[in-house]
Amino acid sequence: MSVHRQIAEARAAAVSSIEQADDLESLMALESTLFGKKSQLGSLKRLMAEVNAKERAGVGQALNEAQEIVREAHAVAKERFLSVTRRVQLEAERLDLSESLESTARGHLHLVTQTMERLEDVFVGMGFTVSEGPQAETDWYNFEALNLPAAHPARSMFDTLYLDLGDRTEIGDGEGGEATNILLRTHTSPVQIRVMETSPPPIYTVCPGRVFRRDTADASHMPVFHQIEGLVVDHDISLADLSGTLNEFTAAYFGGSIRSRLRPSYFPFTEPSAEFDITCVICEGDGCQTCQRTGWIELGGCGMVHPNVLGNCGIDSEEWTGFAFGFGIDRLALMRYGIKDLRDMYTNDIRFLRQF
């Protein structure tokens, strides 16, 4: 039998034994008979010495080819068995993913916080910083510096909660040596005063925060609520600047179709003063129940910072002018989600909190 014939037979026998293997184990058991030194093809290799030099190259090549074919057949068979095994294993791991028992729910930011952060973001985008200050304040910062001396009738607009601090109620830094009362701030305007006292103009800042009024809680009032106020003091700041800034804010916060307008009003700390209305966000100006068919809803108050207020903070009102504005945050949150009762925001019912 020629060497080539022997090689062909050995190859065929090897491939046949591979094909006959039933599983991975018997296939692996074949490895030494197929590839070892004692394998048929291996023993043929040893015959190479007996082949004459002229044929040696041809025989060597045939041997290599045969070995390659066997390896290939073995690899294919192995892969086939492995994939079957893996499939069986994977099948055994099958899950109904809807059987999940435990879940880590995401937490929630309070609606007021979300609204406050959105407002801050809009104003930061417009070049403002965010200022904060104490919630308990002196008469001076909450009222007097804001052009509301003790006898000012407009003080009744702010039903104020005062603190009982014993002896300290009457001491303190009431400017000009006056006795001073400590109260819970009725607006975030005292923060404006503190900013003006400490930082020279130009000033572009907003003051968000918690404020307090002596109001019995009902669907639209809470004794504790939140406001954001804005303050700009710079050269040649005008009422037209106030109007433009509020327009830009309104478009950025509420969307392009919502506009703002100013109406004359009165606040002791601003002159001229204005109410700040926006297009009704419910009907977009067509008139509905929310806006009492006017197409507008009142958002807040604003105006040019009163020269007395600038003066109280040591700012020369001839050199600098400014505007301020302010509005409630809670009501914005209510409006956005159609919440009917302000008190719902403060029961801390998880069924409420987790909706946002």
Added chain:
Amino acid sequence: MKVLLSWLREFAPIDGDPQELADHLSDLGMAVEEMRLLDPLDGVVVAKVVDLRRHPEADRIQLVDVEIDDEQLQVCCGAFNMAIGDLIPFATIGTVMPNGMEISQRTMRGEISNGMCCSASELGLGSDRDGIMILPNDLHLGAPLMDQLGLEGDVLWDLEINPNRPDAMSVAGVARDLAARLGLPFAIPKWATAQTDDSGNELATIQIQDGSLCPRFCARVIRGVTVGDSPLWMQMRLTLLGMRPINSVVDVSNYVMLELGTPNHTYDLSLVPRGHIGVRRAQEGETIVTLDNQERELAPGDGLIVDHADQPIGIAGVMGGASTEISSSTDAVLLELASWEPESIARTSQRLGIRSEASARFERGTDWDINSLAVERFCYLLNEVSPGGVEVVGQVIDAEGILPDRISVPVRTSRISTLLGRAFGADEIRSLLEPIGFVVEQTDDVNVQSVTVPSFRPDTETETDVAEEIARHYGYGKLGSTVPRSPEAGHLTPQQKLRRVVRQVMVGAGVAEAMPNPFIAPDEIAKASLQIDDPIRLLNPLAVEESVLRPSLLPGLLTAMSYNYSHRNRGVGLFETGVVFEISADDAPLPAEHEHLAVLLGGRDAFAAISLMETLASALHLQFELSNSDDLPGIHPTRGARISVGRLEVGVVGEVDPGVLERYEIDERCGWLDIRLDLITDAAVAAGDVSYQQVSSYPSSDVDLAFLVNDGVQASTIEDTLRKAAGEELQGLALFDVFRGDQLEGSSRSLAFSLRLQAADRTLTDEEVGVVRQRCIDAVESLHPATLR
């Protein structure tokens, strides 16, 4: 302030679309809160009652025959207040009433009813629903009611008037402003009443003892007064403007107040001894019985009307005294038309709790200049409405206190233009201000106008105030709209950014943000086992349950948790970032305010809180150190620890005291983390950016060490020792197993730590790892009551 179009028209020829007029009013700063086009009441006519009969089958209704023109109709009516011959409003068949009901022919208990006799309330003309409205006798039978009342096509606006607009608290003042906007002429008629007697001036004397209290007091004696009903047209106007008709004298008084903004008062002259009226401030301890028969205690500074013997007979501008009250037997009346110091009226009316239409006007400041004209108006009207007329005696008695100066304000056109953001010229300023009563004169300086303020605008004192008037009448909306730009970019402070990071960590950990009330009840301090003796109290709380400023976030979150448990929502995690208050440690008057982050984890133990704390530490790149502590207020006595950053104590962590949970009716353990947000964000900012460590490319080795450690020693202490002993090759250190069991001696437990060692510049040899391992063992065993297991 409500105004009626027909009434405004008595001062200026105002006309046009009611909605457009409303828009102008709002744009002038008198926001229209409600606009009502008076119902034309088509089909409601004047009818005469010609017969009244019992209904044969019913007691509560009667049969009424009414006459309209020549027609006579029977109706059934539930009211019994009319008499034969009375004129009444009658809704004919087919009339649609203001409430939408259509009148049809009906049969009531067998009797036909051909229409309806109407009450004022049913017609939307008042609140009186008790009886049928009785009309004056001079109306035309069968004529449309609204036409006969002069209210056809009339419009009622309810305006919100700002405190700086005393002038707009009157029909005339609103008319002046609106006429100016519309470019219409405005005039207050010169009412005058023929004097019947010039001799009686000595009947009354006015003596102002305190001129700052009362700048001007006008008075007049009117004789022959009979107190009766005022005419329907007057009653209608008063009713529509929100006042209840009382009698002719009171109605005229209110009418003049609404029309001219001048509250006034009438005395029965015969009850004012010698007709002498004095004006002074009250002294300590004085009292007076007011019109409502209440004895009032007066405070020093209250304005008083006193008689010749210096005894109080009225509280100035707030309420008259009972002793001089008008009655049906009054013949001679002394009319008071005075102005008062606004602050005094505000104080007195607030203290006594007497707020009225009059005090609302005096508080804003009334126009002292119009007082004598208002006297004329009063006399004119009282003469008109009294069937026999009245006898107006002598001249107006005019006493002056300290009259406010007429203010002239120098106004720079350049300043106005800067403030308003639009260039205004002198002529334009004049044309905007003069129609509302300001006098504008050019000064020698071409840039400066001298603007004299009218007496009815006491609020206007400065150039800026004048700027507002210019802007208001020009129109805020027409000024243009520009956006100034900050020279610096907008930004949050590092602390503000970190506060947001902290909140997001909480959200990521599945915790929901709550906003509990910062006011708590006094007993909540004990309920939450907070050891605080002197929490800050409110001086004027709304309720005792909300009378203390929270010294901790614990009570609020427990209340919120308790609410959720009581609604069968268990296992809730809540957090809050908020301020707590305490008396300042130094002498500062303001309380100390510290911002905290607190987390309450329902149904979770202390380790859940620790795990959250670790996440937070990692987010802020801070190292929190723990020390177990048995004495933390409100915290589980054996499951609590203090947290510190370096040597700074920043908070507490653990579980809530079971006794506290019981009092809040929470029947599961609750993990608790309370940390000073202000301190940790400051610490994180101070720490600066993290310092980058290049990741080693050499293999690492792990060493596991288990020690038997006495329970008295914190695991974290062992951890610290290991960390120090292991040295710079330590890459990771974790406690991975804690075991307690009977086979372990005494009060010890096994703590198993895993250490990962790695060098930056080489592969550690087995010997090197062995050296570190031994160093760690030696350190722990020598420094603590601990042995290697």
